[in-house]
Amino acid sequence: MADTGTGADTTAFPATPAPRKASWRHIGPGMVVAATGVGAGDLVATLIAGANFGYTLLWAAVLGCLVKISLAEAAGRWHLATGRTLFDGWASLGRWTAWFFGVYAVVWGFVYGAAAMSSSALPLQALFPDVMDLEWWAVACGLVGLVFVWFNRYAVFEKVMTALVGVMFVVTVYLGIRVTPNLGEALAGLLPVLPDEKDSVLNTLGLIGGVGGTITLAAYGYWVNAKGWTDTGWMKVMRLDNRVAYATTGVFVVAMLFVGAELLHSANVAISSGDKGLIQLGDILAAEYGTATAKFFLVGFFATSFTSLIGVWHGVSLMFADFTARQRGGAVSARGEEVAEGRHERSWAFRGYLLWLTFPPIMLLFQGEPFRLIILYGVLGAAFLPFLALTLLWLLNSGRTPARWRSGVVSNSMLVIAGLLFLVLCVKQIWDQPWSDVF
Template identity: 85%
Template structure:
């Protein structure tokens, strides 16, 4: 992506990490697969599916631009970690105490609400596959507990291998469906031209599709996964960039495949589905009618893989960020915090496990009692604000003396991050505006 300087200087890896290779190689990739699997949740797939259902192939270009925007953000996160040896939170803390307060409020409220959403999303396809076993809420609790146990007792290496297997399932299912519906390749190529749908609010809807492709806070977690892989210095920069491109090429395949399904299976038949994860359950019913029960069940397996990778990805990645946040507050943040992540000490810390418990047990209450209205509004506002916060702080960090000169932003990186910042700022304002504030007070 941006700022490819060709520099592969190895500044010396800590004990237990892999020496930086002389050249980039596919066999090293891994964090990119993790961020792709975590970032593409059921909500992203159904949003792309609905875009295909409503507009056919018209917004194919927007889905691809969404992947390019996320490439630039993830590359910037990874470049910060490798070029400075410091973690992203350490960089945020250097910008002032306001970043600490924002992250503290965000990570507590976001984790509480997201935990319930992730467990429910993973439970939906399981209940559809095994309707007579138990209630949806208990499936959700089981998913949360399995995620907790898996992340608690396994370190990054095992976590990455499991995520890779689940991504393989997602890939096979989505590509199979895209081929099964027999896409019109002529119309698909026409969809690469940047044309807006002829409808009210088409600009905002298009921006929403661009911004919704593949991850929010998980983009910030990418740098932590890079360190957890054992990549801690600039000798790994080329590998990180290859890894990042693989991540969003994979993401692009997922979302384009689902847009094909929406365009061919739903748009041509003028079939509407619900927003949110329940729309994917409806799609499973439509697939059963069109192509048989086996195809429907195959799709539900892919739906579960998509949802569960997001669950365990957040359980691991955001807990890693929270552990680094706590270490920094306690004065334990070191000059090369990336080495601490690479050593596995963050994964063994009490803060990592405390946040794992926070993501799992308090949200179970929401599963049984319903989500409190005011908290959902605050969650929506904080979630909308995170992406412009990430984009704009990365511009700040990577154009300052905090970053070694040779690894600072070039014009392409600055341009892409500025576009991302403006895009997410517009979407943030829209989401805040759309909240039912009159009912909040």
């Protein structure tokens, strides 16, 4: 077994005996993936969909949750059924997967670090405008995230993420109820109807694909192992955990679509895409319902953004640590147990990637984002989900997975739908890039 740790005690997070039946008291990794996957950008996209189309695309937001359930379940099932991590599975498909993930992790992490810090800083600056500038709020958020993940193991990390999910849930449900949704129109919005507007198909696909997570879906299997779930005895618990996660995600996005439909669509109010759209929503809420509601919303905005930050700081660093261990020739038979024992969290690769997510991106906060790097970031980000969906389809229908745990008709159908959906969105993203300005 590869020595990826620092010599510290490796029994802090041993694999635990599986329960006889699934129970709510066991859930945890699902809350982590829900909190990490739903960022400010997801809420804005759903808000804008509600503002532009009312309740028409409610069905698309729900379908997006179902698609992501299938991807996260497949990632968790691979970890539990094989005892190997997802990167071990990718490596078995060929060296090209290592090249793709290595380039992706470096470029994506550099740009995402700055985006996550800025997103977490926006609501703090709105709440405390006279304390310091946005850039310094962003730096503070990045450093707090770094220190928190560096010095805490998964158990503490999960508890904090679950608490922040509670804040997100209360705020979004309160807003969804506060705007007094038209339940008749909302129920009609569950029928799969496309808006009668140009590019409605691509807009709808974008909403489906944008609900709840990108690389964090792949990280779900690592969090499952970190929880101490390392064998098939935990399969029912994992599936319950995953469904609860995306039911929670569904509540978030449906509530924000209600807000968009009732508060913005009816008044024909437009907001900006991206995180600044939520700051504009805060101003609209202040004018409509008072300052207290606006501040309450900004607290939820911060919880949404900061959970995405620390979730990526932890989950993608786990994946990168596993990636480097595999490149160094570490044993793969007990990799899931290594994650459960906390070895990866103490490794130089885990902490090195934490530093990569935090310090180099600070330069982008003060100097602006390099154009060509942003183009590459967009292309790699668009390519990751079709890569994930199609490789999971491959892995879970091959001899690499025990026959009992291979994908059935429903799982395969959802993985195919996910793969095709994200492939279309990937092509659109690549097509929309301003290539003439690059060369």
